[in-house]
Amino acid sequence: xxxxxVSVFLENKPGRxxxxxxxxxxxxxxxxxxxxxxxxxxxxxxxxxxxxxxxxTTLEKAGYVVKITEVLAIEVDDKPGGLAxxxxxxxxxxxxxxxxxxxxxxxxxxxxxxxxFEDPDAALRVLKxxxxxxxxxxxxxxLT
Amino acid sequence: MNAMECHPLSxxxxxxxxxxxxxxxxxxxxxxxxxxxxxxxxxxRMEERDLRPQxxxxxxxxxxxxxxxxxDLRDTYPxxxxxxxxxxxxRLHASSGTTGKPIVVGYTREDVAVWTEVIARCLAACxxxxxxxxxxxxxxxxxxxGLGLHYGAEALGATVxxxxxxxxxxxxxxxxxFGVTAICCTPSxxxxxxxxxxxxxxxxxxxxxxxxxFGAEPWTQAMRxxxxxxxxxxxxxxxxLSEIIGPGVAIECARQDGLHVFEDxxxxxxxxxxxxxxxxxxxxxxxxxxxxxxxxxxxxxxxTRDITALMAExxxxxxxxRRMRRISRRSDDMLxxxxxxxxxxxxxxxxxxxxxxxxxxxxxxxxxxxxxxxxVQVEVTPQVFSDEVRVLEELQRKLLHSIETxxxxxxxxxxxxxxxxxxxxxxxxxxxxxxxx
Numbered sequence: 001x002x003x004x005x006v007s008v009f010l011e012n013k014p015g016r017x018x019x020x021x022x023x024x025x026x027x028x029x030x031x032x033x034x035x036x037x038x039x040x041x042x043x044x045x046x047x048x049x050x051x052x053x054x055x056x057t058t059l060e061k062a063g064y065v066v067k068i069t070e071v072l073a074i075e076v077d078d079k080p081g082g083l084a085x086x087x088x089x090x091x092x093x094x095x096x097x098x099x100x101x102x103x104x105x106x107x108x109x110x111x112x113x114x115x116x117f118e119d120p121d122a123a124l125r126v127l128k129x130x131x132x133x134x135x136x137x138x139x140x141x142x143l144t
Numbered sequence: 145m146n147a148m149e150c151h152p153l154s155x156x157x158x159x160x161x162x163x164x165x166x167x168x169x170x171x172x173x174x175x176x177x178x179x180x181x182x183x184x185x186x187x188x189r190m191e192e193r194d195l196r197p198q199x200x201x202x203x204x205x206x207x208x209x210x211x212x213x214x215x216d217l218r219d220t221y222p223x224x225x226x227x228x229x230x231x232x233x234x235r236l237h238a239s240s241g242t243t244g245k246p247i248v249v250g251y252t253r254e255d256v257a258v259w260t261e262v263i264a265r266c267l268a269a270c271x272x273x274x275x276x277x278x279x280x281x282x283x284x285x286x287x288x289x290g291l292g293l294h295y296g297a298e299a300l301g302a303t304v305x306x307x308x309x310x311x312x313x314x315x316x317x318x319x320x321x322f323g324v325t326a327i328c329c330t331p332s333x334x335x336x337x338x339x340x341x342x343x344x345x346x347x348x349x350x351x352x353x354x355x356x357x358f359g360a361e362p363w364t365q366a367m368r369x370x371x372x373x374x375x376x377x378x379x380x381x382x383x384x385l386s387e388i389i390g391p392g393v394a395i396e397c398a399r400q401d402g403l404h405v406f407e408d409x410x411x412x413x414x415x416x417x418x419x420x421x422x423x424x425x426x427x428x429x430x431x432x433x434x435x436x437x438x439x440x441x442x443x444x445x446x447x448t449r450d451i452t453a454l455m456a457e458x459x460x461x462x463x464x465x466r467r468m469r470r471i472s473r474r475s476d477d478m479l480x481x482x483x484x485x486x487x488x489x490x491x492x493x494x495x496x497x498x499x500x501x502x503x504x505x506x507x508x509x510x511x512x513x514x515x516x517x518x519x520v521q522v523e524v525t526p527q528v529f530s531d532e533v534r535v536l537e538e539l540q541r542k543l544l545h546s547i548e549t550x551x552x553x554x555x556x557x558x559x560x561x562x563x564x565x566x567x568x569x570x571x572x573x574x575x576x577x578x579x580x581x
Contacts, residue, residue, distance in 0.1 A: 009561060011559075064562070065524050067531055099532070
């Protein structure tokens with residue numbers, strides 16, 4: 001199943017990332033994982049938050065431009081070749097990966113990676129058919 | 145300086161006032177008749193006022209005539225204000241308009257001759273003569289600067305180097321090696337040449353260069369002092385605009401105290417930009433110009449939007465034609481960037497073309513290495529925001545291309561967060577001009 005990623009536009013200036021995180025903290029929103037894509041001028045903060053709807057409205061109210069993107073959280077065997085297997089399946093099916101990043105925490109000896117595919121629905125089908133575990137929702141990969 | 149020391153072409157500069165006024169009235173009557181007979185828009189406006197050309201009996205009667213504004217040129221694009229058959233038009237020039245369409249101006253053979261004459265008179269007023277070697281670094285092409293200066297300098301008997309704009313290193317090589325005694329360009333470009341020259345080991349003070357004819361953008365006394373101190377040349381301000389003729393409407397003389405308007409060809413008035421009421425000499429207001437001899441495109445009471453004042457007191461140089469003060473500012477929001485006219489509305493049109501809706505934006509002008517830089521800051525909207533860097537970078541490229549297509553200026557695009565561009569009373573301040581003029 002697809003999960004919802006919250007993407008936020010940030011100017012590449014000191015304090016901007018902190019301000020966005022503080023906004024979430026003030027509303028009791030905890031960041032499960034994140035990645036930051038940046039250029040000289042701007043950055044795109046990508047967040048996985050359990051209550052993504054609340055995160056979106058909170059950030060929008062604070063004046064941020066927010067976009068919700070569908071991504072897949074995929075379990076990867078934490079051993080050599082674990083990621084390669086998933087990439088083999090994806091490239092074998094002609095799936096285009098826009099970007100990916102990892103969860104900080106492991107889950108039962110397995111790593112969890114967030115994948116943004118060009119076509120998330122096609123990717124979900126292909127990966128499931130290939131016996132790859134795509135996590136059902138954000139809660140499942142919280143340790144507590 | 146008196147008439148005898150100047151080039152014969154400069155004789156009208158020193159005409160007795162009575163003869164000058166007689167010439168002006170006669171030419172005004174001819175031009176008004178020409179425009180009335182041949183330009184539909186002007187004729188309509190005259191008829192609305194129940195005016196006939198024969199109602200112009202003295203120079204003051206010009207105040208009865210309707211104004212012409214820049215949008216009239218756009219609305220009648222391309223040839224609607226022409227008063228000559230195209231077979232008699234030997235030259236076209238164009239400058240950027242407010243919505244991406246250029247403004248087109250035409251010249252008959254006689255118009256080109258008048259243009260040549262006024263430029264020769266300009267250069268003579270700046271102390272140039274036959275034998276001078278003139279590096280003409282104004283752009284050649286649709287812009288009136290390059291070819292305008294070119295013909296006048298040749299008519300004066302000078303040697304012209306038609307180097308056009310750009311290619312700074314070659315400009316400096318030519319300045320050093322060709323025995324150049326005068327240069328024509330925008331003042332900011334000359335400052336750029338000075339700075340680049342210094343880093344290339346060219347000391348302008350050691351060169352035969354003695355005169356600079358600078359225009360196409362507003363500049364200040366402080367800039368002149370810097371140019372003159374660092375290059376030991378005399379820096380003169382030249383004024384003109386494509387709609388009237390191009391460069392050559394007015395020029396500073398050796399006194400460098402106001403620009404002499406070639407009043408035998410251009411009738412200058414100062415009006416209150418709000419009420420459009422005429423203002424007396426000495427009062428600051430908007431410069432309104434009427435071409436007195438232009439055939440292909442007569443301009444009647446053209447509102448230049450440039451703010452200045454006419455100086456009635458005689459100039460010690462002996463010229464009888466009046467002076468106007470250097471242009472201090474404009475009465476509209478037009479920006480002059482690297483000599484190119486840009487309206488914020490053009491930037492709006494360019495942004496709209498890409499985004500579909502108008503985002504909040506701000507134009508920030510700076511001067512780096514003496515060259516104008518334009519940065520357009522655009523607030524990111526939910527419609528255009530993407531979680532992929534390449535999509536936003538593509539957006540930047542599209543915006544940049546659109547602005548360049550419409551204005552001819554290469555801008556930097558900075559995507560900024562929403563609500564970061566300050567708004568005052570709901571209206572954003574569109575232009576931040578950090579250039580020190």
